[in-house]
Amino acid sequence: MVEKRLLLTPGPTMVPPEVAAAEAQPILHHRAPDFEPIFVRVQEGLKYVFQTQNPVVVLASSGTGAMECALTGVTNPGEKVICVEGGKFGERWGEIGKAYGLNAIRVPVEWGGVITPAQIKELLEQNPDAKAVCVTHCETSTGVLTDIKGIAEVVSKTDALLLVDAVSSLGAEELRTDEWKIDIVVTGSQKALMLPPGLAFLSISPRAQEKAQKSTTASYYFSLKKYLKNLDKKTTPYTPAVSLILALDKSLEMIKKEGIENIWARHAKLSKAIQAGVQAIGLKICSQVASHVVTPIWVPEGIDGKAIPKKLRDKYGVTIAGGQGQWEGKIIRIATLGYATAFDATTGICALELALKELGYKFEEGAAIKAALKVLMEN
Numbered sequence: 001m002v003e004k005r006l007l008l009t010p011g012p013t014m015v016p017p018e019v020a021a022a023e024a025q026p027i028l029h030h031r032a033p034d035f036e037p038i039f040v041r042v043q044e045g046l047k048y049v050f051q052t053q054n055p056v057v058v059l060a061s062s063g064t065g066a067m068e069c070a071l072t073g074v075t076n077p078g079e080k081v082i083c084v085e086g087g088k089f090g091e092r093w094g095e096i097g098k099a100y101g102l103n104a105i106r107v108p109v110e111w112g113g114v115i116t117p118a119q120i121k122e123l124l125e126q127n128p129d130a131k132a133v134c135v136t137h138c139e140t141s142t143g144v145l146t147d148i149k150g151i152a153e154v155v156s157k158t159d160a161l162l163l164v165d166a167v168s169s170l171g172a173e174e175l176r177t178d179e180w181k182i183d184i185v186v187t188g189s190q191k192a193l194m195l196p197p198g199l200a201f202l203s204i205s206p207r208a209q210e211k212a213q214k215s216t217t218a219s220y221y222f223s224l225k226k227y228l229k230n231l232d233k234k235t236t237p238y239t240p241a242v243s244l245i246l247a248l249d250k251s252l253e254m255i256k257k258e259g260i261e262n263i264w265a266r267h268a269k270l271s272k273a274i275q276a277g278v279q280a281i282g283l284k285i286c287s288q289v290a291s292h293v294v295t296p297i298w299v300p301e302g303i304d305g306k307a308i309p310k311k312l313r314d315k316y317g318v319t320i321a322g323g324q325g326q327w328e329g330k331i332i333r334i335a336t337l338g339y340a341t342a343f344d345a346t347t348g349i350c351a352l353e354l355a356l357k358e359l360g361y362k363f364e365e366g367a368a369i370k371a372a373l374k375v376l377m378e379n
Helices: 017-023 036-050 063-073 091-099 117-126 148-155 206-214 224-231 242-258 260-280 307-316 342-358 367-376
Strands: 056-059 080-085 103-108 132-136 161-165 184-188 200-204 295-298 331-334
Touching: 017 242, 036 056, 036 200, 036 242, 056 063, 056 224, 063 091, 063 161, 063 184, 063 200, 063 224, 080 091, 080 117, 091 103, 091 132, 091 161, 117 132, 117 148, 132 148, 148 161, 161 206, 200 206, 206 224, 242 260, 260 295, 260 342, 260 367, 307 342, 342 367
Parallel strands: 080 103, 080 132, 132 161, 161 184
Antiparallel strands: 056 200, 184 200, 295 331
């Protein structure tokens, strides 16, 4: 039997064949004239996805590298930064700040909960000397979506910069960088951009660029000043991941063709179908404000939480994610992110029903797929 696999994790995500083919093109020299127009075209495409007219830095790293480049690039040692931590990935802002000698005010948010613009306003009033507010748009470990628009409205009225981790959300959730007055947005290649891991990006506002020129935080590879200076020369300070940039050129072409607002709507419909399906068989969503990036689901009582992803992967060829940190073994996470269609969502739900039945969970057979299809058939 031919083995067929489906990847429904919040990253890495499935790569379209056209993008994989683009990555397999003969390698180009990154300082040669034929690479420059591709890099310029990619810049314009990234601006479209970020919804910005500001520069977008391209890094050969994971999304965490872009977070490090962003935070260290606009601050000085000892300065105060507010870091919101509502899950495994949000914790990285504070960890980066601590590693570089910043006075990181780490704000814990209960897993599954969400911080509000009003709470951010109160934090800034308590810490008027804060130089930056660092938040996560979609906390992938919990599936929670944060009100970035509302938070940006608060932060933009202060001297603090707003840094947003949109590693999993950019291209899947509505995010309007310039219109919402966000100073820095970071993301990675292996999510809604439909690429393999290996690239990271950050957009930077004029006031953040001004801060970057004055930053004294020690950094070499992740020196934001170096990347901004080289962008003016239509290049990068160090060797870029050339083949991934060729693939990015193709994925951005596909994104533009579909249209960013249509892509946001597609992600919304697919996630709502997953949510409707699991709830129809008695499973519960575990985030207060569920994103369209990933659906976090409590493991039903009496079922081994680690056995569900294993069964799906080993027997049905469907890979989903389990829980992390304090939710390890307690939740499963299903994502229809990036290169995903209605058929992927229904296949995932069907496989979940099969796996749960084999593991002894009692439910009305077929109810999940029926509920998911109902959502997908709505105009």
